[in-house]
Amino acid sequence: MNSEKDVLVAGIDSSTQSTKVMVCDARTGRVVRSGRAEHPDTTEVDPAKWWSAFQEATDGLLDGVAAIGVAGQQHGMVTLDDNGDVVRPALLWNDTRSAKAAADLTAELGGPKAWAEAVGSVPVASFTVTKLRWMAEHEPELADRVARVLLPHDWLTWRLTGGDPVTDRGDASGTGYFSPAERSYRPDILTRAFGGRHPELPTVLDPAAAAGHTPDGTLVSAGTGDNMAAALALEIGDGDVVVSLGTSGTVFGVSGTAPADATGTVAGFADATGRFLPLACTLNAARVLTATAGMLNVELAELDRLALAASPGAGGLTLLPYLDGERTPNLPEAAGSLFGLRRTNMTPENLARAAVEGMLCGLAAGLDAVREHGINVRRVLLIGGAAQSESVRAVAPIVFGVPVVVPEPAEHVAIGAARQAAWALAGTPEPPAWQGNTALRLDEPSAEGAEEGARVRQRHAEARRQVHDV
Numbered sequence: 362m363n364s365e366k367d368v369l370v371a372g373i374d375s376s377t378q379s380t381k382v383m384v385c386d387a388r389t390g391r392v393v394r395s396g397r398a399e400h401p402d403t404t405e406v407d408p409a410k411w412w413s414a415f416q417e418a419t420d421g422l423l424d425g426v427a428a429i430g431v432a433g434q435q436h437g438m439v440t441l442d443d444n445g446d447v448v449r450p451a452l453l454w455n456d457t458r459s460a461k462a463a464a465d466l467t468a469e470l471g472g473p474k475a476w477a478e479a480v481g482s483v484p485v486a487s488f489t490v491t492k493l494r495w496m497a498e499h500e501p502e503l504a505d506r507v508a509r510v511l512l513p514h515d516w517l518t519w520r521l522t523g524g525d526p527v528t529d530r531g532d533a534s535g536t537g538y539f540s541p542a543e544r545s546y547r548p549d550i551l552t553r554a555f556g557g558r559h560p561e562l563p564t565v566l567d568p569a570a571a572a573g574h575t576p577d578g579t580l581v582s583a584g585t586g587d588n589m590a591a592a593l594a595l596e597i598g599d600g601d602v603v604v605s606l607g608t609s610g611t612v613f614g615v616s617g618t619a620p621a622d623a624t625g626t627v628a629g630f631a632d633a634t635g636r637f638l639p640l641a642c643t644l645n646a647a648r649v650l651t652a653t654a655g656m657l658n659v660e661l662a663e664l665d666r667l668a669l670a671a672s673p674g675a676g677g678l679t680l681l682p683y684l685d686g687e688r689t690p691n692l693p694e695a696a697g698s699l700f701g702l703r704r705t706n707m708t709p710e711n712l713a714r715a716a717v718e719g720m721l722c723g724l725a726a727g728l729d730a731v732r733e734h735g736i737n738v739r740r741v742l743l744i745g746g747a748a749q750s751e752s753v754r755a756v757a758p759i760v761f762g763v764p765v766v767v768p769e770p771a772e773h774v775a776i777g778a779a780r781q782a783a784w785a786l787a788g789t790p791e792p793p794a795w796q797g798n799t800a801l802r803l804d805e806p807s808a809e810g811a812e813e814g815a816r817v818r819q820r821h822a823e824a825r826r827q828v829h830d831v
């Protein structure tokens with residue numbers, strides 16, 4: 362048995378592109394060791410791949426670990442049969458095939474306002490409920506075999522404990538058949554969406570509850586969605602808004618009241634502590650930069666250099682970066698568009714800058730939306746893979762128009778999952794007080810910078826209206 366001094370906990374981030382592991386000191390949160398393994402680059406994935414990534418990422422790292430918490434990409438549909446075997450590959454949050462199912466379900470159940478009131482959110486193709494409708498319509502024989510539906514983090518937690526499947530309020534709130542305000546499932550919505558079928562759902566645990574133990578006795582916490590885990594790691598409070606730039610771009614803050622945005626821009630999720638997590642999500646974030654770097658045949662560091670060499674406004678180029686369709690605004694079939702090309706501005710520098718500005722403009726619209734829904738935006742905490750980009754760090758304060766900080770160390774999702782594990786281990790009413798982050802404060806927007814940012818945003822919004830009428 363470890364002495365209290367050296368108790369270790371592990372946090373897992375099983376997100377879209379990879380699994381990351383952070384092993385932390387349970388009392389202070391100090392990171393002791395870490396690991397990582399990649400996921401397939403597809404929008405449907407056999408959960409077995411997450412399990413092998415978990416094993417690879419944790420290989421040799423879990424010795425002496427007393428508790429594990431798993432945070433996962435939200436919304437993914439994992440379907441199991443009577444034997445606990447996977448019925449079909451999981452459909453991920455960024456798979457847009459269920460866009461029509463989302464529109465149909467929205468109309469069938471009384472429209473956007475009725476949905477926002479019932480489950481806090483208006484479903485788009487990302488939500489689990491729409492994927493179940495898609496399966497009921499397109500794969501009815503497979504749907505008939507579904508005995509149970511889980512989310513990615515639920516499935517991994519279940520693999521670890523081997524016990525009854527469980528989830529938490531945060532991740533359940535992204536299904537479309539759970540009411541965060543009422544803290545209960547809506548089986549009526551699930552059954553109607555799934556063509557009259559009644560699959561079992563995981564039990565929703567309290568934030569500090571234990572899901573069970575691994576065969577070798579390690580405690581496993583309830584786990585949660587990746588954005589909820591990041592909020593737990595960063596301990597965000599009034600005035601803090603997180604902008605995460607991973608595969609998805611997310612904007613979120615914490616709130617004591619349940620949001621219900623009938624426009625569907627802000628999802629009314631629950632957090633991992635018992636409160637709410639109003640969140641806006643775009644489908645195109647870090648990969649806009651990797652795709653642009655690929656097109657220019659340069660590495661990400663060179664993309665940064667090019668973007669920083671261009672002037673604000675990219676010489677008049679505007680990129681609507683809807684490369685994988687888009688979720689906010691809800692344009693699942695959209696493609697990207699580039700505006701304002703002239704012989705004089707068609708340079709790699711301007712294209713790189715337009716990519717950074719275009720990605721950030723989508724998040725700035727999310728910032729406006731959460732502000733409209735009662736979140737006080739005093740500063741932005743910038744996280745996720747693309748928060749490491751120098752050009753993103755330079756442009757974000759201009760486009761967002763508020764002070765921006767980059768909290769260190771990175772990998773906040775895995776750290777939040779580790780903190781939840783430490784909380785379950787301690788059994789205390791509040792999560793353990795960890796040492797917190799050091800934060801790199803970026804340049805605040807000057808008056809001139811804020812004006813430039815407003816102009817960039819205006820051109821972005823005009824381009825969007827022109828092509829997509831939203």
Ligand SMILES: Nc1ncnc2c1ncn2[C@@H]1O[C@H](COP(=O)(O)OP(=O)(O)O)[C@@H](O)[C@H]1O
Binds near residue numbers: 607751
């Ligand atoms: N310095 C950088 N500049 C731009 N993008 C970066 C940089 N470092 C990492 N990324 C991008 O961040 C993404 C991974 O971020 P992450 O938050 O781990 O994603 P996810 O949680 O969706 O799996 C990748 O697309 C990667 O290319």
Ligand SMILES: O=C(CO)[C@@H](O)[C@H](O)COP(=O)(O)O
Binds near residue numbers: 433608
């Ligand atoms: O769908 C959402 C939020 O509603 C996404 O934020 C997913 O949770 C995936 O996160 P990343 O893997 O992009 O971090």
